[in-house]
Amino acid sequence: MNNLSIKRKLYLGFSAIVAVILLLLALAYQNFTRLSDANEIDKHTMEVLQAIAGLRNDLLQVQVEARGYYLTGSEQRMEQVFKELKDLPPSIKRLQDLTSDNPNQVARLKRLDELTASWAHDIIEIQVKLRRELGDKAGAADTMGHTDQLKQGSPAIKAVYLALDEAEAEENRLAIQRGKASEAQQQRMQSVLIGGGVVCLVLAMAISLLLVRTLLKPLANLTQAVKQIAAGQQSARADVISNDELGHVTQQFNHMAQAIQDSLVKEQEATNLLKSKVDALLIVVSKAASGDLTGRVSISGSDAIGQLGQGLSTMFDNLRTLIENVQKAGIQVTTSATEIAASAKQQEATGIEQAQTSVEVLSTTKEISANTSQLLKTMEDATAVADYTTTATADAQANLNRMDATMQRMVSATDSINAKLAALSEKASNINSVLITITKVADQTNILSLNAAIEAEKAGEAGRGFSVVATEIRRLADQTSVSTWDIEQMLKEMQSAVSASVMGMDKFSEEIRRSVNEVAQVTTQLSGVMDQVQKLAPQFDAVLQGMQSQAVGAEQITSTMMQLNDATQQTVESLKATSEAVHQLQYAASDLQSGVASFAVTV
């Protein structure tokens, strides 16, 4: 059992349960078949009983139809009788077929067949024949009722019915017997089902219990071992009980526990190695801490401690170099301090010289201050002159403005003169037109006088006086012409004079305009000058203020120089102090040298 795998164990358990259930099902099926057979037999018995009842019914039908014929004598009824008679043999045959397995019934039915045949032949056929002979005679039915056969009550038919009753009783008995057998069958079936169910249940429980036990025991073993290892008992192992999957797991677990134990031992060894290396390092470092840097680190390798050893080795090398450098630097510092002391002495001398120079600067500054005061006075005078210039320029501007106004008036006067001249020219033109009219009139008069003279001449002696008048008129007209020509000449001269005047006036006004422009320019320039002069005053003020501030500045320079003098003195003092400090530095440097010398650096 222990050598089987879990899968097979499960398969076996469940197969056993399934086999028991299948057995139970086979038993149940067998019982059901038997019950079904019993039912079939019951049904057969019922069919036999039914066939007996059918035969009985057929017999009754024959009797009824025969009696109907007896009474009525109708041919139709007779045919019906024979038809019913024909039905009897098939019914009996069917009954025989159904009961062929029962010899008692076979014998009985054979007898019944014979009885029925004799009844049909001896009684029914004879009586029917009789009735047919009687025909439609009156009292035929009555005659029929008094036949022997009818009177005797037909013992034949009674025997038939008796046989039928016997057959029925036989079948009923058989039915009761078979019902009992069927009931017993049912009882057996029930007991088989209950017993089988109980057996199945018990078997299933037993198999389950067995399976659980085989699975849980190795697991409990394994858990126990894990708990022991967890508690620190490295050598704890689980027992291998079975050869199944859990057995394999247990084996693997044991291997694993062994591996862990082995690795722990290895780790212990590594730790010991590390400790020895660290101890070696510690020795070198302790030496270094006490000032001896000659120790060498012999540990190497690619692991962390090896790298640490290499790092320490490098560090010691660097430290050695550093200390050597520091020793050298100490010597250098000492040298430098000596140099600084020398230069401080020099500076001190320079400071004293500077103090003397400051005194000289001070006296010079005082002179500057005095000069500045004089300059200040001069500037004040200049300011007064500038103010005067400003007022004078303002007056000049006012005069120029007046002149400008006068010029403007002249321009307007010239314009009006021009206008008047234009009017004059127009008037002259008017006169000219009047003159033209006069000339025309004179001309007409001339022609008129000519014609008058001609007419007078033609009149001869009578026109003599008229001729004189015409001549006179002509003379007047000529005079008018001459005067007109004179006036015309004068007018032309006047017009040319007016034109010249207009041109002259134009030129004059042009001149005035130019003058006005020039005056305006001069005014603008004067304004500019005035502005400049007015600006000059504040600038003078600014210069004045500058001068004053310069004077103040000179005083400040004086005081500053005095302060500088003091500062120089202080510098000299501090230089002395520096000298002292440098001496101290020299001492410190020699201390440093001796301190660093305590380090052993040469290997």
Next chain:
Amino acid sequence: MKTLIFHIGADRYGLRLRDVVRVLPLLELKQLPQAPASVAGLMDFQGRSVPVIDLCRMSGVAPALDQYDTRIVLADYRAPDGESHLLALLAERVLGVQDVSDAALSDSGVQAAPFLGQVASDRHGIVQLVELNQLLPESLRAILFQPSP
């Protein structure tokens, strides 16, 4: 004898006053295209059309200027066949009527233009008479005075 004094060019000429019908101021003339150069144009006198002869052109000097004393002299022209026609003469510087005594008149002795007649001297110089009858040559007369149909 009374004459109407006028100028042709720089010289004075006189026309007998009996030939003169009327002196008129200078008018606007109707031009006559393709007429001879001496015909200045056509004028209207009281509804009658009268041909105008420029005396300056007729004499072969520069045409008469449009001056204030340039006049049109309306004359009564008698043709050789005795027919009377109105003829207008354009004359420069018409000075007026002057009495020229017959005694002062004498022949010029020089055959120039056919219409220039006798001359007379006075204090202003020489005045030559213009013979109106001789003024128009045959051809011009034929052109100017077309027989009325």
